[in-house]
Structure formats: C-alpha cells, structure tokens
Amino acid sequence: MSERKGGGPGRLQGILRRSTNDIAAIRRQTALLEKATRTLNESLPPRLHGHWQVASLSAEALVITAESSVWATPLRANQSTLLEAAARLIAVQPARVQIRLAAPPPAKPPRDSVVLSAEAAEHLESAARGMDDARLATSLRRLASRRHERSSGHG
Secondary structure (H helix, E strand, C coil), rough: CCCCCCCHHHHHHHHHHHHHHHHHHHHHHHHHHHHHHHHHCCCCCCCCCCEEEEEEEEECCEEEECCCHHHHHHHCCCHHHHHHHHHHCCCCCCCCEEEEEECCCCCCCCCCCCCHHHHHHHHHHHHHHHCCCCHHHHHHHHHHHHHHHHHCCCC
C-alpha cells in the first residue's frame, strides 16, 4: 500500500504528482494545436495568417477560432484546403470544419478623469506663467483649464 490514509503528506504528494501530469498534458496539447495552426497556415493565402488558430483537431472535426467574422468568411471559403492539410497532419480527414468566432477582448474601462482642486489648477497656471517653453506653458494652461470647465459645466 503506497497511499496513506491519514490525509497527510502522502496525499499531498499524490495531488502534486497528478497536477504535474495534468500540466504536462496541457502543454503537449497546446504544442500540438500550435503546430497544427502553423502547418495549416502554410496552405492558406498569406492575408489570413495570424487571424485564426486551431482550437481542436480530430477525425470528427477541425475546429478553428477566427478573430472576427471578417476572417471567418475567407476561412470558410478555404474549407477543403484546410481539411486536406489536416488529413496530412493526422492521417485522417476530419469529417467537418467548424469555425467559431473568438470572444472579443474585454472592453477597457473608461478612464477616470483627473479632478483638479482649485489650488492645483492655480499652481499649474502659476507654473505656466513662469515657463520659457511656450508649448509646455500651453499644455499646463490646458491642464489647469480642465478644472474650470468641469466645475463650471458639470457639477
């Protein structure tokens, strides 16, 4: 009996061993999908390169993820080419091609506007008056004016 029943270190080692095996399997699968993407990419027109990737490849299906519908349409037009290239890769032609759209990247949160206190705006105005560099002075005045616009317009 190699497993311990007390729930101590023996169990933790087993979990770590299984986790290491799982991570290794994920790495192998990722490498396979990257290789499939590179190989199939060679059979497509250059304008499609870099806008899609293989998500899954088996005898049942070649699943491709496209960046957007703009790229999905020409990929669909090249289905037979993709199936033939996949057959050379896995020695059997997948029964079908499925093209999915990748989830859009998360929207960037709106940038919070900096709220300047009246004192900070006055310091910027003062600094602008003492500037020899006209462009820098203009920028400082523009920044200081944001306080006035916000406080007079909204608020």
